[in-house]
Amino acid sequence: MPFTTTPLEGLLIFEPRVFEDSRGYFFEAYNKSQFEAEGLQYNFVQDNQSFSGYGVVRGLHYQQNPHAQCKLVRALAGRILDVAVDIRKNSPTYGQVFSIELTAGNKKQLLIPAGFAHGFSVLSETAVVMYKCDALYNKESEGGIIYNDPELAIDWQLPEGTAIVSDKDLVLPTLKACNNNF
Template sequence: MNIEETFIKDLVVLTPDFFEDSRGYFFEGYNKNKLSTLGISVDFVQDNQSFSKKDTIRGLHYQNPPYAQTKLVRVLQGEIMDVVVDLRKASPTYGQHFGICLTADNKKQLLVPQGFAHGFSVLSETAVVLYKCDQFYNKASEGGICFDDVALNIDWGMDLKVAIVSEKDLVLPDFQNCNSKF
């Protein structure tokens, strides 16, 4: 497994070693021992999977402490622009965002620590996204930021005029007014 650090502390991209032959391919999408040797010790307790159509934007979502979640995000089918925003007030990158194209073909995974808002846009016709979480979902602690916050100026890799967004996500506050407790 290869680990690639980003400009945001603790936010890393993981690329598994994969083996391909005439039958197809094989790789370990998650191996607790291998991650531990890379200095990543997370006890995942829940897997979430979503299916979305082209031009869908999901997010930006987070859970406040004590139910904050670390997520390990990967794409099983299709292509997404995965985006996170640093909500940690003591962080030198507070308020900055990072985006990466995750695809079924590149097999890259994004390890999103607690203290980040997370979302993605679907760039392919459809996408299936799987992410592991180290905390169970808690409705009372959920929060979010509007995907089109002018101050964040996130490039979702698509025309926002055609974005398919849930009613819940359409009424999220901007970054400055979110209820983050980090």
């Protein structure tokens, strides 16, 4: 079974079956019928890709309903700590954090449903991250949570004071102060 559950309902780790031989490897990074066989009905409509250097922290981001996004995240090159925060107000795991190391080598992916804030830190010299989205980007529905919210206490696995964060992300609110309609 390529899907592993996490302590946060709906948040899944996807490990594709990898075929390796003397030439290298091959795997299906996404197969709609395989996801549907697990009851996962997503229509991915947008792929996003980023390149970042060591210490970059992107996030924590989400889009409000009705433009909320499910994301399927993976590292194409390098190593990241991928982080999801449950922001569904009626969820028994509201405010809980889940993190996983995604690497080009381990080929793991994180399926993050709507209702989660998402971010990552780059743990290698550089990283290329790609993620599929089931809704298009909508600027008016953007939301976010400050990466260093003391109540979330996320360990980004970076030495103190080395995080590189955009000006936009540095002014995001805490989870308690963020506006979301989940």
